[in-house]
Amino acid sequence: MTSNGNTNVKRQMPPCRSACPARVNVQGYVALLQRGKFKEAVEIIRQDMPFPAICGRVCFSPCEDACARTNVDQAVAIRALKRIVADVEREHERVKPKPIPKKYTKKVAIIGAGPAGLTAAYELAKLGYPVTVFERMHEPGGMMRYCIPDFRLEKFVVSNEIAYIRDLGVEIKTDVEFGKDVTVESLRKDGYEAFFFAVGTQLGMKLNVPGEDLKGVISAVDFLRKTALGEHVEIGEKVAVVGGGNSAIDAARTSIKLGAKEVMILYRRSCEEMPALPEEVELAEKDGVKFYFLVTPKQIIGENGKVKAIECVRMRLGEPDESGRRRPIPISFSEHQYQVDTVIAALGQLMETSCIPTGLLDKTVRTPALKIDPLTLETNIPGIFAGGDVATGPASIIEAVGAGKRAAESIHRYLNGENLRKGRDDNIEEKTWVKNWGSVDKKERRYDSPIEKPHLSFEEATEYLQKTKKKAMFEAFRCLGCGPCAECLANLELCEGDKAVVDESLCIGCNTCVAVCPFGAIKKDEKEIARVNEDLCKGCGICATRCPERAITMKKQSDASIVNMILATAEGGK
């Protein structure tokens, strides 16, 4: 949210934060972790998004891709750190949050309790709006609950994060189907003034090959949802998963865990173009999933109405298409068959049009889509906003969170009659103080999320936790803190928020401060007097210690105050 009215000044951020769709203050919580402040670290994450534990498990972590440390060695294990702070808080330090008092009377309805909807609800509740979330399924969480298998994201984690949002005073009504049980009109009658559609994309895309109606062909979303609901899905011994995204990997790994003997993933491009997370692919390989690249199904062959085999064609890669990936081109006469019992189609998802008010649909395009403003998430009906997968097509949790935040801001402005667009465009500048990457010490990655839970006795667990916490703190020290001062922390009194001040009458322009400042925050002006850039100054005080004329002092911690700290408590001193 825009805090200062001056839009000309770009907000400076470290690369990790500017890469995150939800703009989580990564540098801030990693810094807190260096000091072992686990609880405060979670609070920092919660300022920007409500799902630290979930994102700590399944986020595709654009922050790590952007991490400045990749210039030196590997990225800081940001996701793993987020996971451990969230887990430690959940298991040990969670205090039930107090409901936020309702400052406003205008009610907001949110349709769909997925990551986008819940984030919007969370942000609006924090602002003081009465918010109700309507969810069709029996439990809230959307794709987080029903499409990510338990071995990647445990259900209790999802429930827990949602419980936090509920505790803040968000009302979540489940088993309410929009379009059937409630409509925009009925909700308007009930006093709701703004709506946010975040229904996601619930329909699996079809393979569009002959034999698709055979028994044993299922879409990945349906398969995962059924498994999550505990329904029995018959998969037989041999499973073919078509597609290369995370759902494909999830479906393949789930099949193995359900007892399939042989699971193969058929992907029409090569390994490099796979959209799935590399570590997930690795785990799938470990589980025994076989990968066949550059193949696409041509037809599914059945016997007695059941799948018997899948016939595929080989592909070769042509020129890059509009998505930047190379377009696969079929090679003629390369048909071959795989004997399978089940075919899982994981080609992507489409929205269900039944729950969308008809006026919202964009009729000009072939696939169902909504007409929305990408910046404000407005639809063509005033008061109705839409975002998340339903607007962008299937994406990630963190992008949905970003959309939820934007929607909350828009709704807040809409309900207060403010301009929706003014000062909204992201005015963000990536900023790091590091000038020479070669001079940064190399440090190997020191911590990662555990893939398997260790089996420990009750006594061992405490010790294990302590060790893990220390390891995480050790990893946090790999963060260069390459961005400007991690803002906000000083307001929370978690950091000193100290800044250097130059006494102009004493400064002789000797350049010592410029040489010692680790962050390049001090520059000399045309009068040869040192100037401190307060955004970059992190308050370490090295310049004050080295300034030969003592022209630099620290705002908060003066030399005298340090001496007093020692002497005040000393009885032994004279």
Place this chain on the structure above:
Amino acid sequence: MKPNIACFMCNWAFCQNNVELSSNVKVARVTCLGRVDPAIVLEAMANGFDAVLLVGCKPPDCHFVEGNLQAEYTAKVLKNLVSLIGLEPQRVKLLWSSPTDEKSFNHYAKEFSKEIETLGSSKLSLKEVDSKLKIDVLAAKNAASDFRLRVLLGREKDLTAYVNVYGEKMPEREFDELLDEIVFGEFIRHKIHLLTKTKPLSVKELAEASGMKPAIILKQIVNMRRKNMLALDHVEGTTPLYKALEVK
């Protein structure tokens, strides 16, 4: 009796332990150990602490990237100055902490406490401190606050880690020698300055008072006159007497 220990601790060090303090260790938390001015530490020692423990984050991990490096330079100079005063350099200890460290701060504090106990209490912690020692401590403090020493400390990394415009890099040993020389020079100069403040003294008297060779004293006096720290007061017979000038 347990020794009195002053501890300057980086805010980011030993954070996982609630630092329980034994009564003889007084802790001042600072933003970064690089923040600790050598003059502050000497001030603490002058106030009767037997020893000083500096606690920082183990290199290469520092929240402020180079703070621990600066602390290392500070500690180096401090040890030097402390031995010039005539105390054991072991009374200043630099301790690195790391999250992976199994031992707690208390463990190290106790260990250090024991080390100091064997050294005995500092001469500065006595009720009646020797007036000569008083001047020494003050001289050391002034030396630590002196322009030359501070600039040199500030430039240590620049000089030893990077090449200059002529493509030369100063070997660390050479730098250390230079630093020792400067620390010694500054200390003597400030001592002469303090001694001549009250009454004019000759080179011979100064040499006696400071236990140095007259040649060293004379060399510094020439320097000091050039720097306007000292002036010729009057000549007694054939012996010139010098008096300190007010510096700024």
